[in-house]
Amino acid sequence: MARLSVNVDHVATVRQARKxxxxxxxxxxxxxxxxxxxxxxxxxxxxxxxxxxxxxxILRKTVKTSLNLEMAATQEMLGICLEIKPDxxxxxxxxxxxLTTEGGLDVRKNMEPLKKFVQTVREAGIAVNLFIDPVPDxxxxxxxxxxxxxxxxxxxxxxxxxxxxxxxELKRIYDSAVLxxxxxxxxxxxxxxxxxxxxxxxxxxxxxxxxxxxxxISRSVYVGIGEAVKEMKRLVG
Ligand code: PXP
Numbered sequence: 062m063a064r065l066s067v068n069v070d071h072v073a074t075v076r077q078a079r080k081x082x083x084x085x086x087x088x089x090x091x092x093x094x095x096x097x098x099x100x101x102x103x104x105x106x107x108x109x110x111x112x113x114x115x116x117x118x119i120l121r122k123t124v125k126t127s128l129n130l131e132m133a134a135t136q137e138m139l140g141i142c143l144e145i146k147p148d149x150x151x152x153x154x155x156x157x158x159x160l161t162t163e164g165g166l167d168v169r170k171n172m173e174p175l176k177k178f179v180q181t182v183r184e185a186g187i188a189v190n191l192f193i194d195p196v197p198d199x200x201x202x203x204x205x206x207x208x209x210x211x212x213x214x215x216x217x218x219x220x221x222x223x224x225x226x227x228x229x230e231l232k233r234i235y236d237s238a239v240l241x242x243x244x245x246x247x248x249x250x251x252x253x254x255x256x257x258x259x260x261x262x263x264x265x266x267x268x269x270x271x272x273x274x275x276x277x278i279s280r281s282v283y284v285g286i287g288e289a290v291k292e293m294k295r296l297v298g
Pocket of ligand 1: 068070104131151153161162192212250251252253254272273274275276
């Protein structure tokens, strides 16, 4: 049964629309955990468009499951990560103009700086996943630079417009997940997964954890975060 890490970024998106105090991602995270979330994920972006430093610091104290900090491989984020010590970080490529993370890391191109970065974080006792596209090379290079694991980008699968396209993307995810497990990496997946498309990915026993945000927080508006998390847990498990 795969674990579900609930990404609460978009609770903060609503709060930041008014630069107000609510809704609070910390409260949302607590409720997600009460409903059975196996972990909480937040992305502290360079431009602080949703999650704020204060959120991450408080979450470190309140999250009882596992805190996953998504971040770019910058010196600023390294400092914050070493201070907060989340259970895990997921390194993502970050562009200011994007609405959400668009693609996986180019691990091969950034081997040397990434290797150093990963080593420093792992020496602090923090697990490191790299967010990668579902391609074998990215899995192999992640292993080579010493990451704990990978998070396989499921966005192209979620965005596929035809049955054939979905099948092709699922195969890419599956092949990457099989390879990742075979070489001993922790194998996670996420991005764009929702209540209609998660089942096919969740059927892959190689995937140990899913990071899902937007669809859960969207459904929370109608049914509350507890119910939204429970429904997703049933689909993932
Ligand atoms: N995984 C990573 C690395 C992400 O950047 C995001 C989006 O912040 C997610 C998972 C969650 O994606 P979604 O919000 O589409 O479920």
